[in-house]
Amino acid sequence: MAVVKYINLYFKLIGAGVRAQLQYRFAFIMRIIGMLTAYTGTAVTMWVMLYQFQTLGDWNFYEMLFLLALAIVSWGFCIILFFHFRSLDTYILNGTFDRFLVRPINPFFHFMAMKFEVSSLGQFIFSVVVLAWVSVELQIDWTFTKALFLIGAIIGGVLIQGGLLVIISALAFWTTKSEQFYWVAMYPARNLTYYPLMIYPKLLQWVTAFVIPFGFVNYFPSTVILEKETPFFPDAIGYFSPVVGLLFFILSYFIWMQGLKRYKSTGS
Amino acid sequence: MGQLNMYWTFTKKAFLRSSVYRFEVWSRTGSNLIFLVMWGSIWTALYAGKEEAAGVSFTAMLTYIVVSKFLDGVNEAGTPLWDIQEKVRTGDISLELMRPFDVPLRYLFADFGSVAFYMLTALLPIYFLLFLFMDLTLPTDGFTWIYFILSAFLGFLIRYCVEMTFGLLTFFLVETGGIEDIFYFAMSLLSGSVIPLWFFPGWLETIALYLPFQSIFFLPISIFIGEINGSQIFTSLGIQFFWLVVCYLILRLVWNRASHKVVVQGG
Numbered sequence: 001m002a003v004v005k006y007i008n009l010y011f012k013l014i015g016a017g018v019r020a021q022l023q024y025r026f027a028f029i030m031r032i033i034g035m036l037t038a039y040t041g042t043a044v045t046m047w048v049m050l051y052q053f054q055t056l057g058d059w060n061f062y063e064m065l066f067l068l069a070l071a072i073v074s075w076g077f078c079i080i081l082f083f084h085f086r087s088l089d090t091y092i093l094n095g096t097f098d099r100f101l102v103r104p105i106n107p108f109f110h111f112m113a114m115k116f117e118v119s120s121l122g123q124f125i126f127s128v129v130v131l132a133w134v135s136v137e138l139q140i141d142w143t144f145t146k147a148l149f150l151i152g153a154i155i156g157g158v159l160i161q162g163g164l165l166v167i168i169s170a171l172a173f174w175t176t177k178s179e180q181f182y183w184v185a186m187y188p189a190r191n192l193t194y195y196p197l198m199i200y201p202k203l204l205q206w207v208t209a210f211v212i213p214f215g216f217v218n219y220f221p222s223t224v225i226l227e228k229e230t231p232f233f234p235d236a237i238g239y240f241s242p243v244v245g246l247l248f249f250i251l252s253y254f255i256w257m258q259g260l261k262r263y264k265s266t267g268s
Numbered sequence: 269m270g271q272l273n274m275y276w277t278f279t280k281k282a283f284l285r286s287s288v289y290r291f292e293v294w295s296r297t298g299s300n301l302i303f304l305v306m307w308g309s310i311w312t313a314l315y316a317g318k319e320e321a322a323g324v325s326f327t328a329m330l331t332y333i334v335v336s337k338f339l340d341g342v343n344e345a346g347t348p349l350w351d352i353q354e355k356v357r358t359g360d361i362s363l364e365l366m367r368p369f370d371v372p373l374r375y376l377f378a379d380f381g382s383v384a385f386y387m388l389t390a391l392l393p394i395y396f397l398l399f400l401f402m403d404l405t406l407p408t409d410g411f412t413w414i415y416f417i418l419s420a421f422l423g424f425l426i427r428y429c430v431e432m433t434f435g436l437l438t439f440f441l442v443e444t445g446g447i448e449d450i451f452y453f454a455m456s457l458l459s460g461s462v463i464p465l466w467f468f469p470g471w472l473e474t475i476a477l478y479l480p481f482q483s484i485f486f487l488p489i490s491i492f493i494g495e496i497n498g499s500q501i502f503t504s505l506g507i508q509f510f511w512l513v514v515c516y517l518i519l520r521l522v523w524n525r526a527s528h529k530v531v532v533q534g535g
Contacts, residue, residue: 033446041453048457052322052467053314177291184295188302195306199313204305 006109014116021118028119035122039072042194043130059196062137063226069130070150070218071193074157076123082162084115085169086182092172097263108256138226146225152242153221159245160217161190163252170252173259193218198231205232213248216241274369275377282381287389296344297390304337307462322466328493329464331404335489336461338395339420343427343484345386346379349448352435365527372523376428383424407492415501419488422508427455427484429515436519439526454479460486466495480511 022028043065050061059067088111091097100107100114135142164186172178189212197205197219209215216238223230224238286292311333315326352375355361364371399406407413434451441447456462459481465473476482487504490496496504 030446034449037446037449037453041449041457044453045457045462048468048472049310049314049463051469056310057313180291180295184298188299188306192302192306195310199309200305201309204309 006105009105010109010113013113017114017116018118021116031119032122032125035119036126039068039123039126042068057196057198058228062134063222063228064196065130066134066138066226067196067218067222068194069127069134070153070157070222071190072123073127073131074154074217075161075190076120076127077154077158078161078165079117079120079123081112081116081158082165083117085111085165086179086186088169089172089176089178089180092176092263101263107260108253140225149221149239150225153218153225153238156221156241156243156245157217159242159249160213163245163249164212166249166252166256170256170259173263189214202232209233209237213244216244275373278374278377279381279384282378283385284381286382286385293386293390296341296386297394300337300341300344301394303340304334307333307337324464324466324495327403327405328495330402331493332464332489333462334395334398334402334404335492336485338391339423339485339488340461341391342383342387342420343424345383346428346431347375347382349431349435349451352432353438353448356436356438371527372432372519375432376425379428405493407494412491412494412497415505416488416492419491419505419508422505422512423484423488426480426508426512426515429512429519430480433515433519433522436522436526439529454481455484458482459484460489464490464495480515483508483511 046064046068047061050056050064054060056064088097091100100110103110134140140146165182168181168186169178171181189208192200192204192208193214197208197215200208205215209220220230220233220238221241222228222238224236229235230237308330311329312326315321315329319326321329361371364374398404407416431451434447437447458476458479460476461484465476465482465486468476476486487496487508491501491504
């Protein structure tokens with residue numbers, strides 16, 4: 001019954017975390033407003049861009065909003081579960097990482113359950129409103145299978161982005177740096193996915209499909225739901241999103257555990 | 269003269285300090301280039317093989333984006349907004365108040381040092397190569413170069429004043445969530461850094477023309493690619509100078525208020 005024990009423990013740990021964060025209610029609300037402003041800014045930029053040109057590739061404004069919303073909804077879950085992984089370097093440098101090793105539970109699990117970011121409410125408000133609006137504008141026919149596929153795609157997106165955050169944090173075991181890698185690699189890469197992948201050079205498309213599988217977070221699933229063509233890739237590639245997510249996350253877990261073996265306390 | 273020497277020391281120190289953080293240079297360059305590829309691809313796709321749009325050729329537009337990302341690199345090498353906010357929150361800035369220099373000026377001169385280091389070691393060599401190997405347009409006469417550099421420098425100072433002012437707002441609002449996002453939005457869209465103002469809907473263009481942000485990217489780059497030429501250049505420089513004075517006065521006002529507030533709180 002180890003799994004049940006772990007699930008109970010997870011909710012106990014995050015329950016404490018959530019209560020702690022809600023102590024600062026004003027900060028909490030300001031963070032949500034900030035997120036909403038930032039994403040609305042991206043949407044407005046897209047609108048201005050397409051004011052003269054109408055389409056980017058063969059994507060119109062509403063289709064691009066769909067793409068953006070799908071990226072942001074899975075990022076919202078990702079923030080809740082994994083965003084604090086990027087700051088593993090701070091824990092290692094301060095020597096506070098040791099406490100995750102001296103307790104009788106899996107250190108990966110313990111580190112994951114240590115924090116539960118509640119501020120991602122902003123992401124959810126934005127993406128739900130946008131998805132609803134776009135569904136009406138594009139007359140998306142939400143059948144049961146389509147809705148199920150959307151959920152699968154979101155889970156895939158969470159696992160891919162979460163996996164990448166885990167790999168980035170694992171870099172701290174070798175280099176004692178991780179937060180910077182997030183801002184150098186993952187932040188720009190996430191920005192790339194706000195626009196349809198088909199507009200980028202072929203090499204970059206290939207990398208985002210098969211090396212760092214960002215394409216499976218929102219672009220490939222969106223082409224399935226919106227029934228759009230995917231130049232250079234098979235049409236049904238979007239259906240693989242959950243599988244890719246699962247495999248990528250397992251891989252990142254192993255990389256993290258491998259890094260953990262190398263870990264030596266700074267002793268401070 | 270002694271004053272200037274003191275601030276000059278901050279510039280030299282910042283230059284030397286930057287040379288220690290090599291990884292910073294690499295990482296900043298990496299993400300700068302990713303954003304360059306991103307916006308280059310977006311504009312290539314928007315033009316979709318057309319020679320020109322709204323009277324602007326594709327080559328000029330691509331040059332616009334490349335110069336914009338260069339200026340982005342220059343402006344981002346200074347003290348970032350979150351760093352100023354952090355200094356205010358932790359109270360580190362109060363230590364600076366006790367010292368015999370003007371804090372906003374001291375940060376500006378330190379920024380000169382870090383920007384100079386970043387330009388020499390990364391930006392100039394990389395963008396030189398880009399201009400060499402890509403099909404881009406360069407200003408044909410030397411005067412345009414001078415006006416561009418002057419305009420970009422004015423833009424840098426305006427950006428500095430605005431960013432510092434936003435940073436100092438932390439003195440008054442401990443939590444600044446929405447504030448910094450408004451700043452970043454204005455910096456990316458209203459400044460014309462990714463979409464030139466001539467592609468804006470009319471009403472939005474009017475708004476942008478009456479705000480200081482266009483001075484940071486839109487005006488210098490338009491001079492560079494020749495969209496702003498002849499006597500318009502002097503009008504643009506005049507507008508930038510006007511905004512520099514206004515933004516500097518606002519920064520002074522906010523700074524005076526803020527530094528008094530520190531005394532009240534007892535640091």
